[in-house]
Amino acid sequence: xxxxxxxxxxxxxxxxxxxxxxxxxxxxxxxxxxxxxxxxxxxxxxxxxxxxxxxxxxxxxxxxxxxxxxxxxxxxxxxxxxxxxxxxxxxxxxxxxxxxxxxxxxxxxxxxxxxxxxxxxxxxxxxxxxxxxxxxxxxxxxxxxxxxxxxxxxxxxxxxxxxxxxxxxxxxxxxxxxxxxxxxxxxxxxxxxxxxxxxxxxxxxxxxxxxxxxxxxxxxxxxxxxxxxxxxxxxxxxxxxxxxxxxxxxxxxxxxxxxxxxxxxxxxxxxxxxxxxxxxxxxxxxxxxxxxxxxxxxxx
Numbered sequence: 699x700x701x702x703x704x705x706x707x708x709x710x711x712x713x714x715x716x717x718x719x720x721x722x723x724x725x726x727x728x729x730x731x732x733x734x735x736x737x738x739x740x741x742x743x744x745x746x747x748x749x750x751x752x753x754x755x756x757x758x759x760x761x762x763x764x765x766x767x768x769x770x771x772x773x774x775x776x777x778x779x780x781x782x783x784x785x786x787x788x789x790x791x792x793x794x795x796x797x798x799x800x801x802x803x804x805x806x807x808x809x810x811x812x813x814x815x816x817x818x819x820x821x822x823x824x825x826x827x828x829x830x831x832x833x834x835x836x837x838x839x840x841x842x843x844x845x846x847x848x849x850x851x852x853x854x855x856x857x858x859x860x861x862x863x864x865x866x867x868x869x870x871x872x873x874x875x876x877x878x879x880x881x882x883x884x885x886x887x888x889x890x891x892x893x894x895x896x897x898x899x900x901x902x903x904x905x906x907x908x909x910x911x912x913x914x915x916x917x918x919x920x921x922x923x924x925x926x927x928x929x930x931x932x933x934x935x936x937x938x939x940x941x942x943x944x945x946x947x948x949x950x951x952x953x954x955x956x957x958x959x960x961x962x963x964x965x966x967x968x969x970x971x972x973x974x975x976x977x978x979x980x981x982x983x984x985x986x987x988x989x990x991x992x993x994x995x996x997x998x
Contacts, residue, residue, distance in 0.1 A: 702788045702887040705996070706733070707797040708804055708973055709894035710966035712905045714984040716749050718894060719797035720757050721989035728791040729758040731783045733776070733798025733807065736935055738765045741924060744917045745937035747908065760787075767924075767932040772858070777806040784887065801972035802853075810883030814874075817865045825861050825868070834934070840864055845873045851972060855939070855961065858931045890996055893979040895970065900985075905962045912937065913955060921945070936961045 705726075707719045723730050732738065736746040740763045748762060760783040765771050780796070780803075787794040798804065829837055837860040842849045844867050853859050863874040896904070921941035927933055928942045937958050944954035973979060982992060 700887045701792060702784075703793045704731075704784060704887055704889050705793060705795050706804060706808075706889065706891045707795065707894065708733070708799065708801070708891060708979065710901060710969040710973075711747070711799050711962060712908045712966065713894045713896055713901060714904075715797050715799065715894055716747070716753065718984050718989055719795050720749070720753055722993065723757045723795045725990055725993055726791070726793050726795065728793050728795060729760065729787045731780050731787075731794060731796045732759055732761040733780070733796050733800055733803045734761075735771065735776070735798075735800040735803060736932070737762050737798075738771055739763075739767050739932050740765070741767050741927075742920070742932065742935070742938075744912050744915050744920050745935065747912075767927055767930050771932075773802045773806040774811050776800075776803045777811055780807045788887070799969050801969060808882075808885065808889055810881075812878050812881070814866060814877050815870055817869050821868050822861070822865045825864050829857055829861060830929075834860075837861065837864060841867075844868075845875075848873050848875050851875075851968070853965075853968070855934060855936060855965070856931075857934050889978075891976065891979040892992055892996075893973055893981040894984045895981050896983060896985070901966060902963055905966060906959050909937075909955060909959050909962065917941065918944075918951070936965055 705722065707715050707722065709715055719730055734746070736742055737748045738761050739746070742748070749759065754762065761776070761779060764779070784794055796804070796807065825837075834855070834857055837857055838849075838854060841852065841860050841863055845863055848863050852863065866872070866874040866877065895901075917937065918941055921938050922945060924933060924938065925942060925945055928938070933939070933942075940949075940954045940957040940961065943949050943957075944951050949957070980996075
């Protein structure tokens with residue numbers, strides 16, 4: 699056994715991961731690495747449910763406000779960032795906490811990234827042109843038809859992931875999933891994974907309440923300020939895309955709010971599909987268990 703341990707808190711959006719991770723980090727007197735592919739952007743706050751200024755002051759967080767929306771951030775970049783963060787935390791602590799709902803980032807951190815085939819840049823260019831002229835639905839339709847296996851587990855609203863899958867399929871004739879070899883890298887620390895889950899109806903209620911709260915806190919103003927950057931990958935995010943449609947007069951504000959709730963619920967369902975495939979995760983209902991209970995059950 700290694701002398702250092704990472705405790706990973708994962709699960710769907712709005713389940714209560716942030717509060718739970720902060721409780722855990724306080725009990726262990728350690729720091730948190732975020733595994734959220736959107737909270738790393740300085741410009742996005744309300745719509746990504748970033749921890750509050752008080753929470754960020756209470757416990758040191760890594761990978762929050764670490765990048766700007768013009769920088770490319772992906773699972774490979776996160777893997778390197780998070781390994782460096784963990785090594786830094788381990789200089790003064792035996793345990794670190796990681797928290798987030800981006801399954802691919804957590805997988806990259808725990809197991810490393812697979813090597814993908816070289817792609818003809820002309821193929822990529824053509825797909826990007828098609829995406830820019832025909833929109834996200836074009837990518838979704840292409841992937842659903844050409845790579846249905848990947849489509850089932852894909853982040854279906856994320857054009858960067860869909861473009862990647864499409865270019866791999868067109869270049870090789872194979873699903874992007876076939877290049878995920880599963881050669882797991884060995885990490886020099888122990889990994890304990892804790893999943894938080896709630897009954898579907900309860901989670902849906904928390905999602906709906908959170909969207910209402912985000913709107914009250916000024917999500918529309920935040921989206922308006924970011925409107926000019928709406929084509930950037932960082933902004934292809936539930937909560938912003940729907941409000942951009944409203945700002946483009948494609949729907950009413952009420953319809954945009956309803957779409958945010960529906961799309962967030964769909965996203966939560968896909969997150970659970972991803973995490974439930976990992977049988978190394980121990981699952982808890984955050985309403986019935988405290989961080990200290992979990993610590994005593996894993997002997998930390």
